[in-house]
Amino acid sequence: MVYNICMLRKATLLSAITATVAFVLLLGVVPVSADSTILDNDQIGAISQNCATIKQSLRALQRTDARTRSYLGSAYERMLSDFITPMDLRLINVNQPNATLTTIHSDIIEARQQFVHDYTVYSQKLEELITHDCQNDPQNFYHTLEDTRAKRATLEKSTENIRRLLADHLAVVKKLEQNTGGANAN
């Protein structure tokens, strides 16, 4: 009898633990869409009706974004390899290392890596959006669209961050130029 009660308690405990673990795992797997917009009938109708046009626009955007990524990526790479890195090295060579420029340099490298990462994440989301069935599942399509917008906003911030860092670099070099005042710094 006592043995049976013990076994029952163990089974109850085990099932409680299993249920808790399952619940926690479920929380992690199931997307929480509390923030997502619930569309009204007009919006759902518009998405279903314009599905083909929306897909076409998204594909055009995908190509434009790829061109932009290629353009900006090359420009950032050129700025780093032809300007910022040689400037740091030259300052070290003339025994005038500039801590601010070095910090900005490493920040730009980091920001560029972040830009590459953000673009990859965004392009994957955009691809997911393009392959989503907007005609039969407009509500979830819109949720994916909202996610894609968020990823795009992150990417935009990433480009703004790099642009700001490049401006900072230029400002420091201008200050350096003013301090040099025509004298040979070597």
Add this chain to the structure above:
Amino acid sequence: MPTNEKLVANPDTKSATDELDEKQKERRGSRNLTILGIVSTGIAILTTAVSLIIYHNSGDIYLDRSRPGYLPDKSEVQVQAESSYEFSVTGPLTKEVLDEYIKHFEEELNVIDDLEKPFSEEPLSDKSFGIPEPKAEEPAESPAEEQPYYWWY
């Protein structure tokens, strides 16, 4: 026996003619094979060229080029190096050198700024996809309107 002679003579004649025919057939066959090879190679080159042109003009090439691991072609690198300024690692750091650096740096910044608002939110907006604005929720009727008005209140 003339018939037998003919019979004996004819196989030799036939075999000579057959050999000639066979040789001609072989020549024709090899010629046809060569033509087939040339034509199929030509078709392959043509279709590949057409598909590459479509790949380039449609912009799909930029999808591949936008990948993180993409490296430019050697020819592109050389053209870039020839056309752009590169700051030297060695040498004195004078005002003139810094002026030149600033000038070229600003030019490169202008190249980046040529792209107005890259990755802006506008292309993914509801408006650009023809999705109407959500209808504003009708304000709930106030309790005062729901209840009848009694003048003695």
